[in-house]
Amino acid sequence: MRTRNERFISHLLARQHVASPSVLAATRTKTAENPPPEFTWREYAGFLLSVAAQIEHSLMVQYLYAAWSLGGMQVPAEQRNSVAAWRQTILGIAKEEMGHLATVLNLLRFLDAPIELDREDYPWDSGLAPYPFALERLTRATLAKYILAESPEQWPADVTSAERAEIEKLAAGSGTKHINRVGILYAELIDLFKDAARLPNSAFHPETYPTQSSWDEYARGYGKGARGSSVAGTKKTPDVLVMRASSRAEAVAALAAVAEQGEAPDEAAMKDDEVSHFRRFLKVFREFPEAGAWEATIAVPSNPAAPGMPSGAEQTLIQDDQAGLWANIFNIRYRMLLSFLAHSHAPIGPDGLVQRQGIIVNRMFGEMYNLRAIASVLTRLPLKPNGADRAGAPFQMPYTLQLPDDDASFWRLHLDLLKACRALLLNPKIASGDAAEYAATLLSLDETAVEEMSLYASASKVRTGVLRPTGAIA
Known part of the structure; x- marks a missing residue:
């Protein structure tokens, strides 16, 4: 069953087989010269931002549930610091997803479009989300889904073909029918906001700037670059990005920053385990116990x-x-x-x-x-x-x-x-x-x-x- 919105975005995604006929990844299609039928470019930008807000909301909730599942008395004493570090890492990513949501809502205000707080509810697969929405405890299979969703178009050289095949196989085994890279949507939005022919300055509303959320409101006492954890094995982590826009350049910078924090397309950034969501999930995946070894979750x-x-x-x-x-x-x-x-x-x-x-x-x-x-x-x-x-x-x-x-x-x-x-x-x-x-x-x-x-x-x-x-x- 297709959602009412899926017909407006399916043209963006050209699905390709990954490791299994049951798992499909999406690559971005060529940017259209005209907006889809029934849209102006401004309305289409608002629609894509609404989809992005739903995705950020969904990811935040799923990551929170997975992080909260970690721990319990069944965890071996010698593994408890590692489990606590994984929990802190994923909770940090979830907080960053909330910052992404706040940033996308700011951009909707910048377009003078309604804010979007909806998301998928389970059991449901809209075809727009990176994968079917589900609240699940953390496993190697759920980590595999998270890695694929947050992955860059070009994977880093240190991920071997065997490791990538394992990740794709585990995602397929979890019942996932498709994986949509989040970066595809943001690439489309960045191109659209850069293009003054499609989105002229008259489409923007800088007067909404005071109603947009700010980093100071979300920082909660953290200095820039100082959000970290006292849990053994964790380091300082990136800031929660909450970016406002009063100009085209600020809107493009906000979208680029959100995209980079998710997938880190830059090769140098890929080498830092603490930068992107992709990298941090990959690190947890590499450390997470194989099935039957010991249980990390409640x-x-x-x-x-x-x-x-x-x-x-x-x-x-x-x-x-x-x-x-x-x-x-x-x-x-x-x-x-x-x-x-x-x-x-x-x-x-x-x-x-x-x-x-x-x-x-x-x-x-x-x-x-x-x-x-x-x-x-x-x-x-x-x-x-x-x-x-x-x-x-x-x-x-x-x-x-x-x-x-x-x-x-x-x-x-x-x-x-x-x-x-x-x-x-x-x-x-x-x-x-x-x-x-x-x-x-x-x-x-x-x-x-x-x-x-x-x-x-x-x-x-x-x-x-x-x-x-x-x-x-x-």
Whole structure:
């Protein structure tokens, strides 16, 4: 089944066989002289950026789930530092994918196009993503998929033909029907943004610059080049790239930087294990144990699903009562993260003032930490009552991604989500369960957030340092 958008991008990808008839890689076709039917060049650029945003979102989520699966008491004592280093490496890549997402959203704002927060949900294969979306614990096969997706067009000389064949064979054995290199999409975008004949200056909106996310907002105290880890075996890692654009040159530079951090096409950069996603995944792959040697991951399920809604054939329903409630809480907090991200990109209001406060970005980062903490709770709880297998973070998409059209409505959405989460946190199975102390802490933090947000939700206008309340919110 094809998605409604696939017909607009399939012309970009000329599929070629890799190591197995069941695995297809994509190479880029020649740039078209005219936009696809039904598009202008500006709309087409916005469409490609929307696809890029969906891909970055999907990769971020899948990398987080894989990283969170690493560890556990079954890891041999002598291997625990290595496993911790792999976890830190992949979490770092996931953070960088969020920076890529923020950068792509900035470029959508630069085109005055709607931001895109959607992504694939499992079980699903849109044909646009690098490979079918799936939440899976880390294995050599999943690492093989990640390597191929982030690979450059020309692989480095130190990857032998035998090693590349092994990577492609493992990806095929995981059931992957195709591999789309992410770099193909960015190459097309870079060519398009460079071309003033196709995208004239009138297509750009530098006045949106104040509403674009900045590196300073995402840096969280890190100096440039100083994001690293104290985990043994890890080094300093590249910055989280969050780039804004007020000109064509800045937009092209942002796209090039995102592409390079993924695949590192430069041969010199390829020799540095800490530069590109491709290189870092390859390093973990080379160190990761063969099947049957020893187990580096917790027994989390593939494609976990929270209870209360029908699950698909390829999903794994979380059946333990306590784990199921935490899975529902995780989904709410995930939706909160997306709503804060959307709010941080809210357009400039009719009075010409930016309707965004530091509280939004602070809350967004708070939800990142909450998701990590809840994922840790889930991996300690059983998938089924009294079972040995563990639960996992479901990352299920909300029922809608339609966004409010004014600032006060955004705040009311945040408050509704906090209210829904409170009802679950007060459930006796949570309040007296294995993570009762964390649940109580989360409730207390949420009460503070409600008090703070209610001021904004009840304001007719939000100005710097000025609130004009219009009455209490029921």
